[in-house]
Amino acid sequence: MHVLHDAPLAPLTTFRLGGPALRLVTAETDAEVVDAVREADDSGTPLLVVGGGSNLVIGDKGFEGTALRIATRGVELRGTTLELAAGEVWSDAVARSVEAGLAGIECLAGIPGSAGATPIQNVGAYGQEVSAAISEVIAYDRRAGETVTLTGEECAFSYRHSRFKGDPERYVVLRVRFELEDAGGMSAPIKYAETARALGVEPGDRVPLAEARETVLKLRAGKGMVLDAGDHDTWSAGSFFTNPILTEEQFAAFQERVRERLGEDAEPPAYPAGEGRRKTSAAWLIDKAGYTKGYGTGPARISTKHTLALTNRGEATTEDLLTLAREVVAGVREAFGITLVNEPVMVGVGL
Template sequence: MNTTVGPRLADCTTLRLGGPARRFVHTDTAADLVAAVRAADEAGEPVLLLGGGSNLVVADEGFDGTLVRIASTGWTRDGDVVEVVAGHEWDAFVAELVDAGLGGLECLSGIPGSVGATPIQNVGAYGCEVADSLVSVRLYDRKAGEIRTVPAEELGFGYRTSVLKGTDRGVVLSVRFRIDRSGQSAPVRYAELARTLGTETGAKVPTAQAREAVLGLRRGKGMVLDPADHDTWSAGSFFTNPIVPSGEAPETVARITEAAGEPPRFPAEAGVKLSAAWLIERAGFGKGYPGPGGRVSLSTKHTLALTNRGGASTADLLALAGEVRDGVEARFGVRLHPEPLLIGCAL
């Protein structure tokens, strides 16, 4: 464990935004991570956990507390279950599974960040989410002061959420996933991916084939990190797809249809899920739509990503996010909500 003066969060996040942390602790093991969090708690100091920095929007003023970098790596397999430590890079882990002929997570290829962050917001893409394969999470319970294992059924998974989201009580140390040893992918559920693979929805394909197709689709949308491509200087999808309660859905869909045509929609628990990207575009915010001074903009490849074009501030980003959110609500009566964590700032 190594303690230093805190760096700028702009140097630690995929958005390349955010001021300095007051204190910085680098941890390579679960024991070091628990010790760092305990020490900060005992000192009454706020803690910000940092993995890949891909889901954070940090204030320009920075973070007045201890930034704990989770840098542990490694995973093991026991039969059809793998356990991977929290700091392992997510896409590297998925690639390693595919190389080992293990399936189940390949449709989540290309997602930036660390493994420990994935159960918190139930990361998902292309018809799959981590809840589909997750067995349990080993975490440090800060309130109880103990390490415990929480099974998947107690994590309250929903669309981009879990009981771990919105609270810093549980510090994820490792995650266990069930995998398929046949070398075949999870069933292909997403129509765009099925078309790319030349197969039917519900079919399985070799894991490597599914991974390459997903990576190709993500690259085309600026969703695979590339330092030379400002479209990837983002936090991924900035807004979640809104879910309209069942009782409100017919009226809401009718209102949107009258204003801009029939929207794509999907069944969701207790409601109907709408496409945030579709709503944003139909509200007048196209690809590349600029924010203050052109320092931020919607991605030129995908309207769900808000991007740093260089020299931007967090205030610039939030101004653009607020304009998009308010514009969609004014046009369609649907309010969008941010997906990344907002640290020291608000939208």
Template sequence: MQVRSDVPLATLTTLGVGGPAERLVEVTDAAELVAAVRDADEAGRPLLLLGGGSNVVAPDEGWPGDVVWVRSRGIAQRGAELEVQAGEPWEAVVAHAVAAGLAGIEALAGIPGSTGATPVQNVGAYGQEVAQVVTAVRVWDRAEKRERTLTNAECGFAYRDSRLKRDPGRFVVLTVGFALVESAVSRPVGYAELARALGLELGEVAPLAAVREAVLGLRRGKGMVWDPADPDTRSAGSFFTNPVVPAERAVEGCPGWPAGDGAVKLSAAWLVQSAGFGRGTRRGRVGTSPRHSLALTTEPGATAAELLAFADDVVAAVQNRFGVTLEREPTAVRP
């Protein structure tokens, strides 16, 4: 376990904003992770967990306590089941599954961040989400001061949401279990843009590697595959989730998809662009990506305050024009 002082959070997040961490505690396995969390809790120091740093807006004033940087690694495979350490980069898990002939997460390629964050956010893209394949999430329960294993049902998954997200700070993810399917081909492709890229009809299948490469290509075209050398990827991916509204409140002209129970999921990208924040809209050192209006990007020296003010203006513009409230996808951390 390595402890350092005054490490800028900007250097640990894909958005590149955030002041210094009073104590940065780097852990490399589940036991160290539990020990670091218990140490902070018993000492009464404020605690912030950080994995890949791809879904967080870190505070400009930094963090006045412990930032536990989760760097645990490991993928254990038993047949079609995987148990993955929380700090394992998510893209490495997708690559492992594809190489091993395991279907179920091939469309989730290129998503930045660590595996431990995937059940918290119920990460999803191109017609797949981890709620479809998560079997168990082993956690440290800070309220009960014990290890627990949450089943899929106990995780309370919803669209980009889970029980772990709704009860922030309580559950520290240690490992995540996934049940995949032994197959040389993908699960049926259920996303029109991906089907077009593969030359398929909706519901058809393709070799696992072909699906992964097609997804990576689509994401790169939108600046959503993390590359430190590419300024267009200084983002948290999609900054807003697609809003789900009653069907009678659907916006004319806005692409939408059935969301069950008489609801429709609207295209946040269309709403943002139509409210006056198209690709490449800049305000100082922050703005929308020139490749995708849902990705808010920063330039060197940008602050969290600048970024969040811009995001608030986007939300207000969409609300004023369409009566729809956008929700942020990344978490804005407050000390």
């Protein structure tokens, strides 16, 4: 276990933002993770768990406590079951699953961060979510003081949400088990229309696994969603806001606002989101409210490649980022009556 004091946290995040932690502990085994968590809990010290740092917005004042960086490693493949240590790099794990000829997470290629973070946020993109493939999560239960195994059902997954996100002070993920599919080297059925178009197939078709992964990587790169130190469009947390899910009544009111603003023939994006609910596009809302690609004049701006990504152009502070985020939230609310919700975890700050 490695310990540093007054340690910078910005380099551990994809935003490259945030002040220092009083103490930074790097744990390389599950036992070290549990020991560090227990030590913090026993002493009443605030604890911040850091994986790949791709979903964190840390305040400029930093963190008055112990930041625990999970750097555990371990990949085990047994038949169609893939087990990952929480600190494994997610994009590498996806590549391994494709090389092994197993389907189920290939369209989640290129997503930054660690394997242990994926169940917390129920990470999803291009028609796949990890909840469809996760069979078990092994976690340290801080309340019970023991390591527990939760089934996929017990994780209570929903859109960009889980039991872990709903009770963030209780669990620290140690390992994640995925049950994948051997489809003879073919992908899971392609669900996302944009992916299907790029592949030249119909939704529901299967394609070779490697082709699905490479296509998603190209789509993500075109939106600045694949990490590149030389490209400030990737100095972000990816999608900064979740796509709003509305009741039918809320959607009808929203639709009326859209037509008032954009014309009687205007139709907002709408996707099924369970009985009596519809999901619309946060990126569309932001763009139509006037916050287009590249919007902003300061050191924090909307990505030049995708309106859903807020970015650090190199010299930004967290407060610069939050000022932009608040402007976007207020503008979308005024235009369409919908309040956007941030996807990244806020540490010591809020919208």
